Amino acid sequence: MTHAPVLTAHNGFRLPAVGLGTYGLRGDAGADAVAAALEAGYRLVDTAFNYENEGSVGAGVAAASVDRAEVIVTTKLPGRHHAVHKARTSIEESRHRLGLDATDLHLIHWPNPSQDLYGQAWAALVDAQQRGVVRQIGVSNFLPEHLDRVESETGVRPVANQIEVHPYFPQEEALALHAERGILTVAWSPLGRAKELLEEPVIGEVAAAHDITPAQVVLAWHVARGTVSIPKASSPEHQQANLAAASVVLEDAEVEAITALGRPDGRLFDADPATHEEM
Numbered sequence: 001m002t003h004a005p006v007l008t009a010h011n012g013f014r015l016p017a018v019g020l021g022t023y024g025l026r027g028d029a030g031a032d033a034v035a036a037a038l039e040a041g042y043r044l045v046d047t048a049f050n051y052e053n054e055g056s057v058g059a060g061v062a063a064a065s066v067d068r069a070e071v072i073v074t075t076k077l078p079g080r081h082h083a084v085h086k087a088r089t090s091i092e093e094s095r096h097r098l099g100l101d102a103t104d105l106h107l108i109h110w111p112n113p114s115q116d117l118y119g120q121a122w123a124a125l126v127d128a129q130q131r132g133v134v135r136q137i138g139v140s141n142f143l144p145e146h147l148d149r150v151e152s153e154t155g156v157r158p159v160a161n162q163i164e165v166h167p168y169f170p171q172e173e174a175l176a177l178h179a180e181r182g183i184l185t186v187a188w189s190p191l192g193r194a195k196e197l198l199e200e201p202v203i204g205e206v207a208a209a210h211d212i213t214p215a216q217v218v219l220a221w222h223v224a225r226g227t228v229s230i231p232k233a234s235s236p237e238h239q240q241a242n243l244a245a246a247s248v249v250l251e252d253a254e255v256e257a258i259t260a261l262g263r264p265d266g267r268l269f270d271a272d273p274a275t276h277e278e279m
Ligand SMILES: NC(=O)c1ccc[n+]([C@@H]2O[C@H](COP(=O)([O-])OP(=O)(O)OC[C@H]3O[C@@H](n4cnc5c(N)ncnc54)[C@H](OP(=O)(O)O)[C@@H]3O)[C@@H](O)[C@H]2O)c1
Pocket: 020, 021, 022, 023, 024, 046, 047, 109, 140, 141, 162, 163, 187, 188, 189, 190, 191, 192, 193, 194, 213, 215, 216, 230, 231, 232, 233, 234, 235, 237, 238, 239, 241, 242
């Protein structure tokens, strides 16, 4: 069975380099996809309150013949629940939907700076961790000023920041800041949603050189850059190919050539966390 290499945060918390994204995996088919991924060797599954599939993810974890203690389930607190009293209930609600003793990694989904309540959301996560409702706490879509603020207000540093990263938007400054602070970078939409990115000639050339697929090249690029990626894959074929990519080692020159696809407007959609907000 394939297992992905692991990365370690400032407090010793470890994440495998490849996990399963689950946006759009719902119902019985979603639970089956999560169970199949765990049976194939995945140990990290990413969901969110707003994906409306925490129930399916929990069912998949329960159905798989994998020790629960080995599995890391990430979920995310939505923007409309940032106020501290709402956050407390929302965090507990996610745990019940998932059917888990505790969520393994709970993130603030978006900072939503105009609401200016993400500090309260962070305080609620710190409290939930102290109460044992969640094991590890982190953030998503946080810019440096958001990271600075939650740490200065509570003295607690997030273990991970889940952000948009793919070759069109390589986020070099964010990766460097996270590495300096021991914050794990988790890449969302790591395959660029499997659109034109996978047709890029440079990615095709590296794929041919290693006898792997373009999607595997992109995931190996993430591994080489020390980033955790969470590709969403519904079929066992894609799931297994993505996990196998975690063991592919690219040459430095190949990594650099792929990073050169990056461009300032390379985001998939207008998701700049300074302005884009999700409730
Ligand atoms: N924190 C946030 O704000 C945020 C935002 C967006 C996403 N996310 C998380 O990140 C996860 C991944 O992002 P995403 O779903 O947007 O995009 P993605 O993982 O970049 O791309 C998913 C697409 O890639 C296809 N695919 C997967 N493996 C493949 C392979 N080996 N070869 C060819 N195609 C392949 C999938 O098809 P099949 O399903 O047919 O396999 C699906 O169409 C989400 O599911 C979610 O968990 C978080």
